[in-house]
Amino acid sequence: MCRWIAYSGTPVLLSQVLFQPEHSLIDQSLHSRMGVETTNGDGFGIGWYPRETETADPAVLRDVGPAWNDRNLREVAHHTRSGLFFGHIRASTGTAVQQSNCHPFRSGRWLWMHNGMISGFRRIRRDLALAVAPDLYADMEGSTDSEIMFFLALTFGLADDPPGAVARMAGFVETTAEAHGIPHPLQMTVAVTDGERVWAFRYSSEGRSRSLYVSTKVDALRALHPDVSFLRELSDETRLVVSEPLGDLPGAWNEVSESSYGVVQPDGGALHRFRPEYADGPGPRG
Template identity: 65%
Template sequence: MCRWLAYSGTPMLLDSVLYAPEHSLINQSLHARLGVESTNGDGFGIGWYGPDGDGTPAVFRDVGPAWSNRNLRELAAHLRSPLFFAHVRASTGSAIQETNCHPFRHGRWLWMHNGAIADFPRLQRELCMAVDPALFPSIEGSTDSEVMFYLAVTFGLDQDVPGAVARMAGLVERLGHEHGVPDPLQMTVAVSDGERVWAFRYASQGRPRSLFYTSRAETVRRLHPELHYLKEISDETRIVVSEPLGDLPGVWNELPEGSYATIPSDQGTDYLPFSPLP
């Protein structure tokens, strides 16, 4: 599978999140603790928005491992962004090529995924046929993750993000069951329009892949007053990760199974329930 990270909040150097923590995403690309594979070296990618969080995000992807890429290290040391994604890949069978590396981009949207559609080759044709014909030429790679993205765009990502993702998941499950696949979908997904991040954790059956989010900045400051850099970040600053970047008590919270989080949230709660829609 893969490991990923989504950051939203006070503009931050990518290096401070990707490399500096003791169990950073770059460290996880070699030594993941909670993933199916401990090594995630089948490519990587970052996507980031400008200072105002609007417009089309930039994307940098490569097929090599993240831990040895000098260009990634150089970019991370100089790029400052209020909202960025990062992903290190462990292929589940699709080719190791740049167009299969996350995050995927369409217009203002970024998307990344950890997990899989079970028996994807059996379902691929029908899933692709459900993508809006106007969007289909935008699919560049061969992964289930990218097809999931364009299905969500087809099903109304611009109008209702949770609803679009739920309809995508519902289609995957329906087609999977029609083809005799008992547990079609395993996913943790992050999607952003440059203003918000939505993070989903779901599996058709069994335990979904791990996903964690940080406590509110004011809570972390109270728990760890010795961390002086926390004084500079806003209360809305949050990170969502496949696995925690360190072991500080009170910082990391597991997103419950069958739920999604919105950052920043105007719901008055950190997360809401998620389930597929028919």
């Protein structure tokens, strides 16, 4: 499995979030506390929206080496400031360790990253891939279930309705797996953004999803911890969504409920129930 972080809010140096916290994403690449594997060394990636540029498309840096000793990652993170960025460290579930399989995945202004897996992926991979829209199919570069999930969501209307598109993607994966006799196929925590809002999803077919947390509102954290200077630099809208907490600051982290999704946006956030959507209507099936 993998670990990831999504940041939205006051522009900061990427290193302030990726490297500096006590249990930062880089620390988690070696010492994960809540992942299936302790070590996540099968590649990494960061995606960020540059400030004051003519394009709204994000920049992406991905590589196959472990995050903890990559000099380019450290160099970029210490010199790049952004108000919306993703970071991901990979532990492969069977597909090749190659740059095109590292998250986050990008299509136009969209970024996508995933922790989890599709069980029996090798058996249903062809059926899933053939459902991707023809005009999108050629843009798939890797061999992971995560990338196919992204392109299915794009096919099912991500640009117009992100929650609905992810629900239709999840329903299609489960329906396809069911036809092949694969039980409980989907395990996912997903983050996706268009550069303005971040959607985060926690769902699994068996109802035992991987961990996911969202940070407490900054104004509440300032009241709890007036001595923490870093909090004074952040806007009230700043939020982080993470696979596991970046430290042990009391009151800082809240577990995202099972089978739910949240949206982080400039005017606040909200949490909603998540249910896959099937061709014959919304779930559950059976």
